[in-house]
Amino acid sequence: MNRQALPDERVTALVQDAVAAPSMHNAQPWRFGYFRGSRTFHVRADPDRVLPHADPDLRALHLGGGAALLNLRVALAHEGWHPAVRLLPDPADPALLATVHPTGPESGGSPLPGLYPAIHRRHSSRFPFEETEIPPELRTALADAAREEGATLAFPSSWHLQQVLELLEEAEARNLTDPGSGQDLAQWTRTGAPSGEPARDGVPDYAFGPRKRGGRAPVRDFAGNRPVPGRGTAEFERNPQLAVLSTSRDRPEDWLRAGQAMERVLLLATLEGLSSSFATQALEWSDLRWPLRDPVSGTGHIQIVLRLGYGPEGPGAPRRPAADVLDLHP
Known part of the structure; x- marks a missing residue:
């Protein structure tokens, strides 16, 4: 070399x-x-x-x-x-x-x-996914990828999944009326026809995906309360498949490890034909983040929640x- x-x-x-x-x-x-x-x-x-x-x-x-x-x-x-x-x-x-x-x-x-x-x-896909279940062996491979970076990836099910979904729904409802959340969206979303130099950051309206009219998939609505001309609506998954990534401690170095684990999982998922998006709403509220953890083990600090499944690849931001x-x- x-x-x-x-x-x-x-x-x-x-x-x-x-x-x-x-x-x-x-x-x-x-x-x-x-x-x-x-x-x-x-x-x-x-x-x-x-x-x-x-x-x-x-x-x-x-x-x-x-x-x-x-x-x-x-x-x-x-x-x-x-x-x-x-x-x-x-x-x-x-x-x-x-x-x-x-x-x-x-x-x-x-x-x-x-x-x-x-x-x-790899792009975030804010579109509906199929109800097809991710095979157990692929879930294991994704968990192994996270473990290689010092993090734990788990797929909540049953009542734990229900709890995670309820926390995400509560956070999304808060965000819609919270001035601070609105300010973040206003700064980092791009709506309307492009003019001048194309945007180089933020989330453009073509990547918002359709507005959800049904289903339980936890998809952030980047439009907030703003109308987006030409944006449609769609039915999302009734049984979303979520993965929660956690670390044993909650220091800046653990956040960096979690970020590496997250991306390693997402790259492997992409190669295996999965689409993905993020469900971080509850992580942005201190009183909602802690209850996301597995209540049986009671351990770990949740760093990210991923929505995974088979569906269209999202457009690149x-x-x-x-x-x-x-x-x-x-």
């Missing part, structure tokens, strides 16, 4: 893969640095892209940063490098989320390179070009 500095065009391409990661409201709260001398990537938080109401403790920011970090690891592994990672390496600089040093070669048994084709295929988020250093 060539141990010289990566050419700038390869660095830019790798960061473009990283920024295909999901983030709350597609705020893309990250920046990247590449230091040619040490061949090291820095993954940094972007404080200008915080959602003050939905994410006051910056947990979702770290989840998004972790997802981008996982994409960078997968892209490097695809190129034949082993990505050596340090999380939060500098206590005096908490905005420095991680460093990634490409060493080589990547282990021949690593599953990371095989996830690469899903990086740009815009991304900032790598040049806008990448700083190159000697």
Whole structure:
């Protein structure tokens, strides 16, 4: 493996893969640095892209940063490098989320390179899914993927699933009348005909999906109370399939691990023909987040709730070009 500095065009391409990661409201709260001398990537938080109401403790920011970090690891592994990672390496600089040093070669048994084709295929789908059940062996594989990143993925069922759905419904109802939630939506959603330069972030109205007229799928309505011309309605799943991802502790480094686990699960799900969306509403309310956990075990901190199933792939939301988020250093 060539141990010289990566050419700038390869660095830019790798960061473009990283920024295909999901983030709350597609705020893309990250920046990247590449230091040619040490061949090291820095993954940094972007404080200008915080959602003050939905994410006051910056947990979702770290989840998004972790997802981008996982994409960078997968892209490097695809190129034949082993990505050596340090999380939060500098206590005096908490905005420095991680460093990634490409060493080589990547282990021949690593599953990371095989996830690469899903990086740009994975999109959030806010459309109805089929009632077809996800096979048990695929659920196990998804749980194993999360475990590889230090997180636990579980599929609630029966009365626990009912409880999770009720908490999500309560949170969605609150969001519709909450001024802070409305401000977040106003900042990070794009409605109406495009004018001038296309949007590079946020959730555009073509990705809202139809308005739900029935079913129990917990899909956030990014339109809020605003009309969207031409937007239809649809019946969603009566029996949604949800997965909750948790960590044993609830520190910033755990949020970064959870973000990596989330993206690893989503990339594998995409390769296996599943569509996905997020159900984070209850996580944005402190009194609703804790009851999401499995009441039998009573352990773990829920970091994300995923809706998975067989259905249409969602349209891709815009991304900032790598040049806008990448700083190159000697």
